[in-house]
Amino acid sequence: MSRKISIDPITRLEGHGKIEIFLDDDGAVEDCYFQIPELRGFERFVVGRPIEELPRLVTRICGVCPASHHMASAKAVDGCFGGEVAPLAVKLRRMYYNAHYIHSHIAHFYALAAPDFVLGPDADPAIRNVLGVVAKVGLEIGGAVIASRSKAQEIQRIIGGRSTQDIWCIPGGVAKGLKPEELEEIRPMVADLYEFTQFSLQLFRDIVLANPTYLDIIANGPYTLDVHNMGLVDENNAPDFYDGQVRVVDFEGTELHRYEARDYADYVAEHVEPWTYLKFPYLKQRGWKGFKEGIDSSIYCATPLARLNVADRMATPKAQEAFEEMFATIGGHPSRLLLAQHWARLVEMVQNAETLQLYCDDPEITGDQFRVIPQRVTGEGIGIVEAMRGTLTHHYTCDADAICTSANLIVGTTNNNAPIQMVTRKVAETLIQPGTDPDQGILNMIEMAFRAFDPCYSCATHSMPGEMPLRVSVRRGGEVTHEFRRGC
């Protein structure tokens, strides 16, 4: 028979992130380590399975960006079958992905970024959330946020048949096309989403740009890194979220690399540190040079801002206007101001909404040639897309029976592990000076750095209540002098 007792599990959660800060004899930061639980074994889990099953399986890797994994996986599987994909399927996949981008960026901007800027980074943590934002800017904006997210998700459902745990992409194309009546259902929602992107940009101008304090945090806070940038671009060097070439540009604007997805292993390698399971990708041809900033660094960011930094222009006119306004305001292109990521997301939303409009007007979009039946197994495929959180690579091999023999994934957040590590240390060094006592404020200052990258760590801590418990320990001479916890 069960025995019932009372506890409070919320304050006892395991699986938390840990930040260990080591001080020297003077009380200055000597070292800083950020450690996080990581999901294990996916690459081994998929070996032995039919390769065409992988696009359906990978949506389970992460509940946050399932569509990104679905797309990258589909492209890798296409490659395993010779790489031929119906042109209409590519358009439909892109269209779906445009909607997914808007859906994800709305959630990030309004639920995560806005509280710091609408309410201020010093606001009481109890109100520093989307509810606080709504309370301050008005219920109608909250309603618009929810409605817009819902429309973006509904567009995905109409195009792909479902909005989560996608099963739509299949080798050579997609499982269903877009009917004319479905297109007409989508069209007004796309128009609304475009208007919402313009509304969001204006909100950003009114609330963030009009506040000198916030601008000062963005421009003069510890949230800068002199590292390089990575992102997919099209033939005109405009951001391409679904395909294109990977471009790497240094923080001064010089192109370092430009390569096809199939060549990724020649340009990116992963460094291992003994104190964490997380790997640290770096620019392979420069070699691992440690967690160092500077023009010779081999560290790069793959983020919304990085995508705009590697781009010479946007692909659509209103996005181009937003791009020019942003970089003119933050001191030029490229930018090293990490908190400008939030603005970059809004610019990306505009391009995605405008691209959706173009597809709605494409006379071929409701065609029925949305799949090419694969005729041969060629055994290897590499798919790269821009996940919202960074460049996402899936690399598979299979045998002659199309059974998976190996898989290698470099997920969006992994690209940014080193920069996150570095900015964490930078924030700690800024906050903890000899003679000053660290306080609870360090948590939010560090989390502001996390939020800029929108890292995917929470998929490692899925269990209730769906947040990442975090502990910050400050050590001096081997002893813990301060400890700050949240949710653990």
Added chain:
Amino acid sequence: MSSAAAADRGGPEATPIPPGPAVPRTLLVGMGNPILSDDGVGIRLAQALAGRLPAAAGLAVEEQCTVGGLNLLDLVAGFDQLIVLDSIKTKDGRAGDWYRFDGSALRETMNLSNVHDANFATAMELGRRMGMRVPDETDIHIFAVEVMENLTFCERLSPELEEALPELVDEMHEEILALLDTPFRGGSRPQASAVDVWTT
């Protein structure tokens, strides 16, 4: 979930709040990842319970749910009662023990700590303030099973949890039947404020 049930749910644009149906509507959700070892225990429980629960009026079962944050709001909108079956990992917890608490137990997590999205409690509260029909926090019932392994991809539960599963299903079945039988009065229904844990 039936298409009729889905169609009848209040969507995120459902403001102002539509009138509630005559029969209170309950959503039972199995939360987790079916290929992440014990993380899928909520799904296994929902699958087992779906076959045992009576075809109660207004009861809908979503056996597999991997969404969170504001996406969960889309799923829950239109229901009056929410029962979530999920996993939990606590310090020194014993695999197979399970906890039951209501939505108010998550209230203190309603801060900006989720690294991706609004957290569960925040999403629900946002829906309420937007006038959506969302369960009151006292009508949100969370059944969370203490798990061992939720970081390694695997389609099986750990042996300890697999062994405990039949008993968990029996115990939760009773609790859920009681919830479905209790006259539903929205937020006025008395609830224990403590978090309860069942340990075997």
